[in-house]
Amino acid sequence: MSPNPQPPAVEVSGLVKRYGSKTAVDGLDLVQERGTVLALLGPNGAGKTSTVEICEGFRRFDAGSVRVLGMKPGATELRPRIGVMPQGGGGYPGVRAAEMLNLVATCAANPLDPAWLLEVLGLEGVLRTPYKRLSGGQQQRLSLACALIGRPELVFLDEPTAGMDPQARRLVWELISALRGDGVTVLLTTHLMDEAEALADHVVIMDRGRVVASGSPVELTSHGSDDQQLRFRARGGLDTSLLSAALPEGLRVREASRGTYLVEGHIDPQVVSTVTSWCAQQGVLAEELQVAKRSLEDVFLELTGRELRS
Amino acid sequence: MNFAPGTFTPAPGRGKLGRMLLVHARTEAALTLRNGEQILLTLIIPLALLIALALMSVIPMPEPRVGSATARIFALAIISSAFTGQAIALGFDRRYGVLKRLAATSLPRWLLVVGRVSGALAVVVVQLLVLGVTAALLGWTFPLAGLGWLVLVTILGTLSFGALGVLLGGSLKAEIVLALANILWFVLLMVGGVALSVPVGFVHLLPSAALAEAMESAIVHGSAPGIGPVLVLLVWGLAAGTLATRTTKLT
Numbered sequence: 366m367s368p369n370p371q372p373p374a375v376e377v378s379g380l381v382k383r384y385g386s387k388t389a390v391d392g393l394d395l396v397q398e399r400g401t402v403l404a405l406l407g408p409n410g411a412g413k414t415s416t417v418e419i420c421e422g423f424r425r426f427d428a429g430s431v432r433v434l435g436m437k438p439g440a441t442e443l444r445p446r447i448g449v450m451p452q453g454g455g456g457y458p459g460v461r462a463a464e465m466l467n468l469v470a471t472c473a474a475n476p477l478d479p480a481w482l483l484e485v486l487g488l489e490g491v492l493r494t495p496y497k498r499l500s501g502g503q504q505q506r507l508s509l510a511c512a513l514i515g516r517p518e519l520v521f522l523d524e525p526t527a528g529m530d531p532q533a534r535r536l537v538w539e540l541i542s543a544l545r546g547d548g549v550t551v552l553l554t555t556h557l558m559d560e561a562e563a564l565a566d567h568v569v570i571m572d573r574g575r576v577v578a579s580g581s582p583v584e585l586t587s588h589g590s591d592d593q594q595l596r597f598r599a600r601g602g603l604d605t606s607l608l609s610a611a612l613p614e615g616l617r618v619r620e621a622s623r624g625t626y627l628v629e630g631h632i633d634p635q636v637v638s639t640v641t642s643w644c645a646q647q648g649v650l651a652e653e654l655q656v657a658k659r660s661l662e663d664v665f666l667e668l669t670g671r672e673l674r675s
Numbered sequence: 676m677n678f679a680p681g682t683f684t685p686a687p688g689r690g691k692l693g694r695m696l697l698v699h700a701r702t703e704a705a706l707t708l709r710n711g712e713q714i715l716l717t718l719i720i721p722l723a724l725l726i727a728l729a730l731m732s733v734i735p736m737p738e739p740r741v742g743s744a745t746a747r748i749f750a751l752a753i754i755s756s757a758f759t760g761q762a763i764a765l766g767f768d769r770r771y772g773v774l775k776r777l778a779a780t781s782l783p784r785w786l787l788v789v790g791r792v793s794g795a796l797a798v799v800v801v802q803l804l805v806l807g808v809t810a811a812l813l814g815w816t817f818p819l820a821g822l823g824w825l826v827l828v829t830i831l832g833t834l835s836f837g838a839l840g841v842l843l844g845g846s847l848k849a850e851i852v853l854a855l856a857n858i859l860w861f862v863l864l865m866v867g868g869v870a871l872s873v874p875v876g877f878v879h880l881l882p883s884a885a886l887a888e889a890m891e892s893a894i895v896h897g898s899a900p901g902i903g904p905v906l907v908l909l910v911w912g913l914a915a916g917t918l919a920t921r922t923t924k925l926t
Binding site for chain 2: 455464511513536
């Protein structure tokens with residue numbers, strides 16, 4: 366333990382943000398340690414962007430406290446130390462891609478080489494193209510370049526891969542991994558489960574302005590012993606009471622839909638064997654038998670509901 | 676793609692202020708001078724009007740005719756770029772998220788404003804040079820005694836109309852800004868004391884008339900502008916600037 370520990374990268378407690386009568390962020394607590402990647406995950410309107418923009422110093426808030434690298438958001442000494450990729454990018458409509466990145470690079474003491482970064486991001490073919498004529502994905506990549514050019518300690522990426530094709534998305538994932546490897550702290554928002562699962566050390570699931578779950582992707586998907594399931598298909602309407610009796614305490618059996626059976630609980634090789642023996646006794650073949658961990662998507666849908674939000 | 680370890684190792688810090696100001700102002704000026712519609716508004720139309728006013732006697736104008744026309748067109752040029760051009764650019768810059776983008780860099784807030792103003796002043800210098808050379812070819816002689824006053828009136832006019840432009844462009848939707856800024860430009864030109872001296876009292880309280888009158892003192896008579904026009908420009912500029920700091924939004 367260091368006697369004088371550095372403050373966390375981001376420290377939010379009891380944050381409240383209202384727009385008129387609507388509460389966008391409702392008592393949010395969040396701590397991000399330095400050098401980690403944190404993903405704020407949530408459906409549209411969960412309050413992700415409001416939270417990030419408050420940390421960036423773009424929005425005032427109504428209650429709570431926010432510290433970024435130990436300082437007040439938006440503080441003059443703080444701004445050179447953070448990199449920001451706002452949702453939907455940002456550039457003068459007529460500015461050329463290279464010109465925009467050079468302008469942002471001028472604002473930094475030790476910038477990365479703009480020409481190199483543009484090439485890494487696959488923008489070398491549009492250096493002289495005006496911003497408004499870039500595709501959505503190109504604008505996003507330029508915006509990411511602007512966030513990284515100043516070699517910041519902490520970057521905020523608001524939906525960094527929105528509007529990108531799969532190749533560009535993969536590249537951004539590699540970039541974020543490289544940032545993390547070099548000790549840069551990354552706070553990103555996304556509503557893509559695989560993105561959060563692949564990149565984040567810590568996932569915070571938000572809904573209606575509150576944190577509904579948080580932890581590493583592994584913790585979230587294997588929380589407790591009830592998170593696994595064994596699924597198989599067989600003839601519909603089998604009597605499962607004998608199987609229930611044969612299985613250890615705590616496992617539940619049900620016919621989820623006609624012909625699809627689920628065994629939920631702690632699944633071990635013995636359980637699989639019991640299930641297949643029972644099928645043999647019933648004279649049925651267990652088809653499509655699989656043991657699955659819950660995905661982050663299952664956790665997410667469980668916590669935030671399956672119905673479509675308007 | 677593989678990145679060598681250490682490629683992104685943090686090394687934060689703010690760039691040099693002078694260089695940030697220079698690059699920001701240069702970018703702003705270049706964007707204006709590259710934009711066809713802006714060139715039409717800030718150069719082509721004033722140039723055409725200068726030639727028309729100087730050569731055709733349809734519009735009554737005090738003698739020396741070319742000098743009076745030049746003063747009015749200098750005023751119009753400043754209104755075109757500092758007010759109309761600035762308002763429209765700001766409206767669309769907000770739409771495209773550039774203010775947020777720049778506010779997220781280490782550019783200090785004051786530098787964002789000074790950079791924009793310096794960019795606008797650079798454009799005004801280009802306009803006045805082109806218009807001044809044209810006026811000279813049409814027979815205008817500039818009283819050198821007025822050079823200092825010309826510089827002062829140009830800066831004051833650019834700042835006042837710039838503040839009005841920011842007030843208009845900083846809060847409304849881009850399309851509404853576009854429409855209003857062009858309509859106001861036309862109204863000020865026709866009845867705001869720019870193209871014509873309007874003998875109605877309240878017109879002298881408009882910043883457009885004040886700028887045209889101050890410009891006339893400086894470049895026709897080579898003398899200091901009256902205290903009246905200067906006060907009018909100051910009051911409009913300060914009022915607009917104060918209001919704009921409260922109403923201007925990043926997006």
